[in-house]
Amino acid sequence: MTAKIRLGCSRENINCNEIARVVEEAGAAALTVHGRTAADMFRGNADWERISEIKSHLRNIPLIGNGDLDSAEKVVAAFDQYDVDAVMIARACLGRPWLFAQAAAALRGEPIPPEPTLPEQRDVMLKHYQLVVDRFGDEKGTVLMRKYACCYAQGKHGARYFRTHVAKVSTPEEFHSVVEEYFPLHDPKRESQDAESVSSAAGS
Numbered sequence: 001m002t003a004k005i006r007l008g009c010s011r012e013n014i015n016c017n018e019i020a021r022v023v024e025e026a027g028a029a030a031l032t033v034h035g036r037t038a039a040d041m042f043r044g045n046a047d048w049e050r051i052s053e054i055k056s057h058l059r060n061i062p063l064i065g066n067g068d069l070d071s072a073e074k075v076v077a078a079f080d081q082y083d084v085d086a087v088m089i090a091r092a093c094l095g096r097p098w099l100f101a102q103a104a105a106a107l108r109g110e111p112i113p114p115e116p117t118l119p120e121q122r123d124v125m126l127k128h129y130q131l132v133v134d135r136f137g138d139e140k141g142t143v144l145m146r147k148y149a150c151c152y153a154q155g156k157h158g159a160r161y162f163r164t165h166v167a168k169v170s171t172p173e174e175f176h177s178v179v180e181e182y183f184p185l186h187d188p189k190r191e192s193q194d195a196e197s198v199s200s201a202a203g204s
């Protein structure tokens, strides 16, 4: 059994070092720490210095650091700078599960795989949807997936239309038809970057 804690109840009442010792003595197999306090909710930044400090209060169990990791580079930096044994990623992986493959490559010292194209991202989302439906059934799975489908579209051109429509689906047919019609497949920012790299390659 593992445990997960925050730094404390508030920035004025940080007690994670003490709680870490209690958790280890109670027999936990590992400790995950989200570097915010309960009062912070999700405001501000996770305090990785505080997470790092906990390491010296644990005798044997692994310390898993958590908070604000949203890129392979940040994962590598977390291991390099903060002496954690593992990291946990929550929000950033919700619509970008390929982040794990990117982080794993970076940790092996290999080139970081690029973000999938938008059609590839849509296909990953559809596979995710299928797994959720297999697990929870058509209706519950479709309703559950409304929120996660939006994570895949987040930040993309047309995400708002997709969100508005996917929020109402309750059958696989409706889900697939909304994805077909509204899942964002064009990213003007990325297309202009691609065009720039093609023209600079052509110019060089």
Ligand SMILES: Cc1cc2nc3c(=O)[nH]c(=O)nc-3n(C[C@H](O)[C@H](O)[C@H](O)COP(=O)(O)O)c2cc1C
Residues within 6 Å of the ligand: 004, 034, 066, 067, 068, 069, 088, 089, 090, 091, 092
């Ligand atoms: C959808 C969602 C559900 C979560 N559920 C839990 C939970 O049940 N228990 C928990 O300790 N933390 C929960 N969290 C918090 C995350 O585990 C994590 O500590 C927090 O999001 C910070 O990590 P991040 O910056 O990588 O998102 C949840 C977060 C999200 C986004």
